[in-house]
Amino acid sequence: xxxxxxxxxxxxxxxxxxxxxxxxxxxxxxxxxxxxxxxxxxxxxxxxxxxxxxxxxxxxxxxxxxxxxxxxxxxxxxxxxxxxxxxxxxxxxxxxxxxxxxxxxxxxxxxxxxxxxxxxxxxxxxxxxxxxxxxxx
Amino acid sequence: xxxxxxxxxxxxxxxxxxxxxxxxxxxxxxxxxxxxxxxxxxxxxxxxxxxxxxxxxxxxxxxxxxxxxx
Numbered sequence: 001x002x003x004x005x006x007x008x009x010x011x012x013x014x015x016x017x018x019x020x021x022x023x024x025x026x027x028x029x030x031x032x033x034x035x036x037x038x039x040x041x042x043x044x045x046x047x048x049x050x051x052x053x054x055x056x057x058x059x060x061x062x063x064x065x066x067x068x069x070x071x072x073x074x075x076x077x078x079x080x081x082x083x084x085x086x087x088x089x090x091x092x093x094x095x096x097x098x099x100x101x102x103x104x105x106x107x108x109x110x111x112x113x114x115x116x117x118x119x120x121x122x123x124x125x126x127x128x129x130x131x132x133x134x135x136x137x
Numbered sequence: 138x139x140x141x142x143x144x145x146x147x148x149x150x151x152x153x154x155x156x157x158x159x160x161x162x163x164x165x166x167x168x169x170x171x172x173x174x175x176x177x178x179x180x181x182x183x184x185x186x187x188x189x190x191x192x193x194x195x196x197x198x199x200x201x202x203x204x205x206x207x
Contacts, residue, residue: 067158070161071157071158071161071162071163072163074161075161075162075163075166076162076166076177076178076181077162077163077165077166077169077175078163078166080175
């Protein structure tokens with residue numbers, strides 16, 4: 001459980017770093033013309049991360065909660081469910097993109113090219129990840 | 138895969154939550170194992186067998202597992 005405790009502490013540091021970056025982004029965008037969108041996204045990001053941070057501190061305060069979180073995050077069946085869901089989402093997304101490509105290629109080539117780009121990036125990333133995990137596992 | 142988890146658990150008066158907490162999984166995982174919807178990893182099978190003081194083969198039924206002989 002000590003390793004998990006350390007992992008939680010690392011997550012707290014990471015989250016604090018992200019919050020600090022978001023604050024910097026807000027400060028930098030103060031003088032920009034289209035600042036409302038950037039500030040909105042950064043603020044939402046800060047709120048989400050603060051909520052995570054609150055959860056991490058709450059978990060670290062009690063051994064029982066720490067164990068419960070460890071079990072929830074490391075349960076092997078839940079992990080398998082997540083892997084299967086992610087795999088299904090990838091294939092469904094590719095199918096949807098293929099349909100959108102077929103529908104848009106004749107009247108809006110720009111969208112079609114963008115979709116081709118997305119599919120290529122997705123394919124490269126998928127194979128890179130596959131290669132990485134084939135060496136790791 | 139069939140298992141004797143439910144049987145062993147009832148014999149000893151242990152709830153699914155107790156077993157789940159002892160072996161570090163969720164209660165839903167124990168339910169899935171008991172009804173045969175999910176097959177445990179080797180590590181989880183070992184932890185469950187050890188919890189009941191049995192061997193893996195005594196808890197998990199491997200009779201339906203296909204083995205390819207040469």
